[in-house]
Amino acid sequence: MARLTAAPAPYPSEHEQAGHELDLAIALVLNAPQAGRSLERLVNSDRIHPEGALVFACLLAVTGRLDPAQFWWQFAAGSGSHTAANLLHLHHLRLGEPRDAAYWRAQAEQLAQAPRRTVHSRLAGPALLPDEVRHDLLARCHEGLDARLPTALEAVINRLCVAADDEDYGEIPQPSTALSTDLAAG
Numbered sequence: 001m002a003r004l005t006a007a008p009a010p011y012p013s014e015h016e017q018a019g020h021e022l023d024l025a026i027a028l029v030l031n032a033p034q035a036g037r038s039l040e041r042l043v044n045s046d047r048i049h050p051e052g053a054l055v056f057a058c059l060l061a062v063t064g065r066l067d068p069a070q071f072w073w074q075f076a077a078g079s080g081s082h083t084a085a086n087l088l089h090l091h092h093l094r095l096g097e098p099r100d101a102a103y104w105r106a107q108a109e110q111l112a113q114a115p116r117r118t119v120h121s122r123l124a125g126p127a128l129l130p131d132e133v134r135h136d137l138l139a140r141c142h143e144g145l146d147a148r149l150p151t152a153l154e155a156v157i158n159r160l161c162v163a164a165d166d167e168d169y170g171e172i173p174q175p176s177t178a179l180s181t182d183l184a185a186g
Helices: 014-031 035-043 050-062 066-078 082-094 098-113 131-142 151-158 179-185
Strands: 162-166 170-173
Touching (some): 014 035, 014 082, 014 131, 050 066, 066 082, 066 098, 082 098, 151 179
Antiparallel strands (some): 162 170
16 A cells, blocks of 8 residues: 555656656546547537647547647647646656747746636546546556557547648647547447
8 A cells, every 4th residue: 555655756867757747647637527528529619629639639649649749739728728738848848858848837837827718628528538548547657657548549549530741740630520439439
């Protein structure tokens, strides 16, 4: 029991520590009760839903698609998500880009202080991922391992349509209306 309650040892470098914190934050976003509903609002609406873009970016990140994840985190942060800006801060720290990291940290702080509008997607909906996958993501982070999806769920993400090959981010996958259903089915 002491192992579960003990504070984790710090990582040897700031980059590794940031990577671990990013993985943990991603796992927490994907475990949030509103994650599934947020993603559905992103793909089933004409309005911008920063929470859905945040969730989608986290799904891309756990499949190792960090450039497209960065694109969607920036989309979410630009739409008002302080959580997305904070994830960008950690992402850039992990990459050893202190100027970009500092910029996104300042953005996260500014967005966190901004007045918030009521967002209906905060309501809980069906879980985004099967229970065992959500628990495994957190367990992997607790053990210091990279957050990853099982192969079958990674394949769901890898089958998504790509809108275009972006000069800065490469191929940017687009969320589909069936994504939440396919992920929940495992």
